[in-house]
Amino acid sequence: MAEKKRITAPLTDEVVQDLKIGDNVLISGTIYTARDAAHKRLVELVDKGEQLPFDVKGQIIYFVGPTPAKPGEVIGSAGPTTSYRMNIYTPRLIAVGQKGMIGKGEMGPEVVAAMKKHKAVYLSAVGGAGALISRAITASEIVAYEDLGAEAIRKLTVKDFPVIVALDCHGGNLYSEGIAKYGVK
């Protein structure tokens, strides 16, 4: 396996610009979770010009709804959910400072355009590997929307969280490149 790049979250433009599709990346630092219902609320706040429940500048948002933690555990299983459902919301958050997304599956052209314009990166985690991924999460705290249960916004502390750069801020797309390389006509 190729050498892994280590990055620290939150991200800077310099770190984002250095990431290229196919890079194996280990993330350490702080990331936030949000999926469908939380994104809807965040974007409603952006629309009204109100403050978000956390400072989104430089942040990576992880699309995930974990299983409940067992007694003594930091978090339950916590793999990525499908990202395209956030296509409608993510460009709005990138415009106010979000720098990264972790999910699975391709994101749409509207997201890619925002990523190029504002310098952001899309990272793929392994969908369905929730038990393995949760080992990289060392702390978890609900910071907003507790009423949403699994969909609440959590602040996660991560150490060597494994992802692959799937869409980069230079227009690189590992999904279409993969099909071009491995597809048989």
Place this chain on the structure above:
Amino acid sequence: MREIKTDAIIDAVRQIAMEAATDLGEDVLAAIENAKKVEESPVGIDILNQIKENARIAATEKAPMCQDTGFAVLFVELGQDVRIVGGDFCEALNEGIRRGYKDGYLRKSVLGDPIERKNTGDNTPAIIHTEIVPGDKLKVTIAPKGGGSENMSEVKMLKPSDGIEGVKEFVVDKVLRSGGNPCPPVVIGVGIGGTFEKCAWLAKKALLRKLGQRHPNKFYADLEVELLEEINKLGIGPQGLGGRTTALDVHVEVFPCHIASLPAAVNTQCHAARHKEIVL
């Protein structure tokens, strides 16, 4: 008449709900091992290794292999010589799900109303498909179904003139359009024939078959092999990041249909192809 108490049904369903979430079947593990032998993409091989390691951790630590522990889909075969005593049969099945998802620390992913979107808090109601069969046994199979792969499923009412080629084109195109969304490598359940709803049911039922086991009719067994080859030529690969392993298997189920119709359905299943059964 043989009597089965609802208390026994509750306990049985609770048990299989918890086991399905943590224990991946030997057939799926073997298929992933085989996929590693043919995969050429280094990223793809790395992902297949992570899936294997994840399954090992899930089984040994009794942790859900995926955070999406699914909508609880139950296939019930109720022997006609069985009498259920002690309460409501469907409520017993739902109570088993309620207890299994609570005691197993599984995620509650069911909303009480599709538009209002408020969580029921206990992962009920289950989706219950019941067949009355000869005998005095009760068989319950749970197939927890994740939302990501279920969203990549479709029913199409083809024309009779579309024929087998139309069915193949629909299935392969559906997998192509799904890309990395349903967590490939996937298992593809295909229903052909019946009515609109029967066809979707066939596609789901096809997912219960063990990987590698072919349809008893040679024509459809060959179709399964051909579809699997065509799908794995797409290049989508593990997680959609490119590679040779897009599907682990394709299962086809068929049923008689109307002279005007050729229904076809694709039910997509992620690599966490979970199911457990119990016989009472």
